[in-house]
Amino acid sequence: MALKVLILGVNGFIGNHLTESILENEDWEVFGMDLGDDKIKGLLQNPRFHFVEGDITINYEWISYHIRKCDVVLPLVAIATPATYVTHPLRVFELDFEANLHIIRKVVQYKKRLIFPSTSEVYGMCQDKAFNEETSSLVVGPINKQRWIYSCSKQLIDRVVYAYGAQEELSYTLFRPFNFIGPKLDTINEQKEGSSRSIAQFISDILYRGEIKLVNGGTQHRCFTYISDGIDALVRIIRNQDGCASQRIFNIGNPTNDVSVKELAERVVALAQNYPKIADLAKKVKITPVSAEDYYGPSYQDASFRVPSIENAQKYLGWTPKVSLEEALRRTLDFYFA
Numbered sequence: 001m002a003l004k005v006l007i008l009g010v011n012g013f014i015g016n017h018l019t020e021s022i023l024e025n026e027d028w029e030v031f032g033m034d035l036g037d038d039k040i041k042g043l044l045q046n047p048r049f050h051f052v053e054g055d056i057t058i059n060y061e062w063i064s065y066h067i068r069k070c071d072v073v074l075p076l077v078a079i080a081t082p083a084t085y086v087t088h089p090l091r092v093f094e095l096d097f098e099a100n101l102h103i104i105r106k107v108v109q110y111k112k113r114l115i116f117p118s119t120s121e122v123y124g125m126c127q128d129k130a131f132n133e134e135t136s137s138l139v140v141g142p143i144n145k146q147r148w149i150y151s152c153s154k155q156l157i158d159r160v161v162y163a164y165g166a167q168e169e170l171s172y173t174l175f176r177p178f179n180f181i182g183p184k185l186d187t188i189n190e191q192k193e194g195s196s197r198s199i200a201q202f203i204s205d206i207l208y209r210g211e212i213k214l215v216n217g218g219t220q221h222r223c224f225t226y227i228s229d230g231i232d233a234l235v236r237i238i239r240n241q242d243g244c245a246s247q248r249i250f251n252i253g254n255p256t257n258d259v260s261v262k263e264l265a266e267r268v269v270a271l272a273q274n275y276p277k278i279a280d281l282a283k284k285v286k287i288t289p290v291s292a293e294d295y296y297g298p299s300y301q302d303a304s305f306r307v308p309s310i311e312n313a314q315k316y317l318g319w320t321p322k323v324s325l326e327e328a329l330r331r332t333l334d335f336y337f338a
């Protein structure tokens with residue numbers, strides 16, 4: 001019998017790329033729910049894809065029925081844009097924590113396999129050179145720095161899932177994406193400043209504003225991971241050969257793609273000059289430092305670096321990321337402008 005995979009948030013950044021890859025390369029069936037279908041339009045005709053438009057906070061019956069029917073559940077619905085952590089912290093808690101906990105409990109009840117997105121943000125301002133899933137401390141700022149509500153919501157879910165594993169034998173995998181990037185991350189056509197994550201924001205800045213703003217000068221570092229590498233890891237987790245992913249937490253990130261945000265902006269601008277559709281705009285764009293307070297408001301606080309240890313993913317999943325930063329940026333720009 002082909003594996004049945006339930007993906008909530010199937011039209012999201014990870015959900016749509018994962019579904020596309022599964023339908024192309026595996027014989028699994030995918031059942032998916034999302035509020036919209038703009039990113040999965042090309043998949044809707046596939047007989048192994050069963051999509052329903054819906055809201056995870058409302059359509060409990062459909063979800064409950066499908067958790068029972070499927071083998072593996074990936075609840076991927078979450079708010080994951082830092083600007084929203086500081087403007088709507090309660091929405092982040094209600095969706096990322098409360099709504100997902102409800103789903104997790106159903107997965108426990110029906111004794112199904114749970115694959116849940118934790119986040120690189122749980123490590124917060126940890127000072128380890130490379131963050132390790134089993135030994136690194138999770139370090140966040142004071143309560144008035146509301147940016148951390150996302151990190152804390154995810155951390156508490158991680159702890160609850162781990163406890164269900166320990167006390168009730170829940171079969172789970174927690175995965176921690178490290179700044180996944182690629183086509184269809186956040187919309188690049190959003191006119192409002194600060195609503196997208198960095199790379200989508202920078203492309204949108206070139207298109208609409210003529211100015212890229214570097215928060216605190218852009219000296220902070222991230223390890224950007226191309227989406228196809230992330231999906232490769234996720235497919236291995238779903239496949240779970242010989243139980244290799246069960247009861248484990250995996251950092252999924254590319255430690256060799258470690259750059260400052262300033263360098264990221266400069267590279268996006270330089271590359272964009274090769275695409276006739278945006279070359280002129282890219283040549284004119286200004287790169288300006290701004291304070292975090294001016295950009296995000298007073299309740300933002302940042303991690304100055306974030307490097308994953310991927311030893312566990314290499315050892316248990318046989319996974320190593322392959323796509324360089326240059327290639328990741330090129331493929332992203334190709335998608336929009338080639």
Ligand code: UGA
Binds near residue numbers: 081150179199213214
């Ligand atoms: C992201 C988000 O919280 C989640 O998507 C996710 O869980 C996690 O990290 C991840 O993907 O690993 P962050 O790393 O801050 O958070 O993501 P970005 O919004 O892409 O920002 C990266 C850096 O660029 C931050 O330091 C931010 O201050 C800076 N930035 C962002 C700018 O300098 N200018 C901008 O216009 C936008």
